[in-house]
Amino acid sequence: MRAMRWLMITAACLAAATADEYEFWDACAAGDTKEMENLLDAAADIDLNYPDEDGRTPLLLAALQDRAAAARFLLERGADAEAVGRWPGPPDGPLATAAALGHVATMDALLEGGASANAATGPDGRTPLIAAAEAGSSEAVALLLSVGAAVDARRADGATAACAAAAGGHGDVLRRLLDAGADVHVADTLSGESLLHYAARAPTADAVEVALAAGADVGRRSGVGVPTDVSEAYDEGQEPRREDLRGGLTPLMAAAASSSHEALEVLLAAAKRSLGSDFPSYVDAVDASGRTALAWAAAAPIRSTACIELLYASDARDDSATVDGLSVLHLASQGNARAVAYFVDVKGFDVDQRALTEKRPTPLMLASKAGAVAAAKALIRRGADVDAASTNGATALHAAAAAGQTAVARLLLRRGANALAQDARGEFPSQACPKTPRGRALKYSLSRAERRAWARLEKEFGGVEPPDAVAEDGVDSSVVEDLEDDSVVDLDERDEL
Structure with missing residues (x-):
């Protein structure tokens, strides 16, 4: 009984301490320094670096809510200025978190309390300056630069704050960083993309305009592990061999791949001015x-032709094929209806x-x-x-079945595709379905479509009845969508292309 009593007392004390901590976290988020002080006086053992149920430490809560006074109070009481929370809280430290949100007043408090402007933080190792640049917070960037933040510090993939600003299209922030000495010719170590690729x-x-004005090379290629002799070829103005590029995208291709038609237009104009007769x-x-820039524009998932039209206006050729034998139409067919x-x-x-395959x-x-x-x-x-x-005799319906694409299979059947088409191995579309729950459901539906087609064409079919494709799969027919049900509306039915 005595042991049980001690356990109950201990549990009650822990519960009281936890309640105090929860109240303390709430006070930090609200910036109520008076309540924070009262709670600490009442429960001096509150851990100032302990995260709440959402992984946020008291200092992170202050940074998230821009509570500068609360941040100062915590730092004066001994809170760790670099302590990070845990998942699912913010992945960064307090200063980088405040920088990403543009909370300049709290950043001031954290810096005064000893937070490092160059601390690597988060899973990608970014610095507070990179976090601020990525968010496009010009004031936060200016503050960090004024206290000596390293302008060309890199995160884990080799990108700098300038790359982060360029990726977000934050021209004002990028200009500020370049004026502070950021390298305009920087390239990351993951994909070999330059600052201009990011922009x-x-x-x-x-x-893009800021980077070009600072001297960025419009013809710079990306590529991981590009050999030294190829890098030298860049400097000499030579076009490296395709097999040496390992990617080798130009900024023009990067813009086309992202359907960034404004960037593409600026790049085309800059290239025309600087390259002259080499522009084509x-x-x-x-x-x-x-892939050419036109091929990348065709393959872009965004349904737009703005980049394609710009490239045609610059006399881009459309008669080349990729190494996989695909034309621009084949690339567009995989997602870009327009x-x-x-x-x-x-x-x-x-x-x-x-296709040439x-x-x-x-x-x-x-x-x-x-x-x-x-x-x-x-x-x-x-x-x-x-x-x-x-x-190999496979039709579009075979392709949809093999990939488990129910919506496309439904469209094909409604547009008259032959459910009894056989490939070179004599297999029907239903037999191409993958052995997954989704594939088995599609297989069941296709099998039903085949049998309906067989009933209509029994006299011409030649006596070879389609197999009962899914009788052995145990699929519940009540949850399977009928592929030929006209009451079912196709995906993207409103698309009038």
Whole structure:
């Protein structure tokens, strides 16, 4: 009984201490220094660096809520200025957290209390300056630079604060960093992308203009582990060999891949001014995969033709294929419905153009495999053959089935695809489905579609009845969507392409 009594007393004390800590965290978040002081006087053993249930330490709470007075109070009482919380709290330390939010007053308090302006923080090792630049907080950047923050400090992937500002399109912040001595020719160590590559992917052209004005090279290639002799070739103005690039994107390609048409327009104008007669070769340059800027624009997932039109206006060629044998139409068919419409309607591409690969797929087959419903619909509306077969006899319906793409399979069947088409091995689309829950459900639905088709064509079928594809799979038919049910609306039905 005595032991039990001591356990109950200990539990009650712990509960009281926990309650005090919860109240203390609330007071920190509210910036109520009087209540914080009262709670500490009542429970002096409160751990000032202990995180709450959401992984936030008292100092992190003050940083998140911009409570400068609370931050000063905690630091004066001995809180660790560099203590980080735990998941799911902010991944950064208090100063980087405040910097990312632009909480300048709290940053002042933290710096006065001993927080380091150059402390590596978070899982990516970014500094407070990188966090502030990434958020586009000009005031926070100015404050950190004024206390000696290293302008070219790198995070784990080798990117600097200038790269972070450029990636967000924060031209004013990037200009401030470059004026403070940031290296305009910096490149990260993960993908080899330069500052201009980061700027080219931003939604606006502000950072591109700032980087170009500071002397960034419009023709700089990305690439991991580019050999030394290739790096020297850059300096000599030579185009390195494709096999040596290991990526090798130009900023123009980066802008096209991100559908950043404003950045693309600025880059094209700058290249035209600086390259003169070499401008056409710059526009049509290829990376290691054989993609040009136009190919990257076609493959961009954002449904837009703005970048494509800009490149055509600069006389970009569209007759090259990637090393995988894909044309720009094949690339567009995997997700960019508007680009599909543009290439077929405006540029006259053959809607059933064959890729230069062993299986010779059509754009519709690639769209089906990728689950690109809108692109598949755009192709079908322009006359794509839904039953065209690759060299192994597989149709677009086989491709959709093999990839488990139920929405595209539904679209193909509703547009007249043959559910009884057999590939070179004699397999029906239902037999191509993956052995996953989603694949088994699709297999069941396709099997039903095959049997309905068999019932309609029994006399012409030749006596070979399709297999009962999923009888052994134990699929509950009540939860399987009927692929030929006209009451079911296709995805992207409102897309009028």
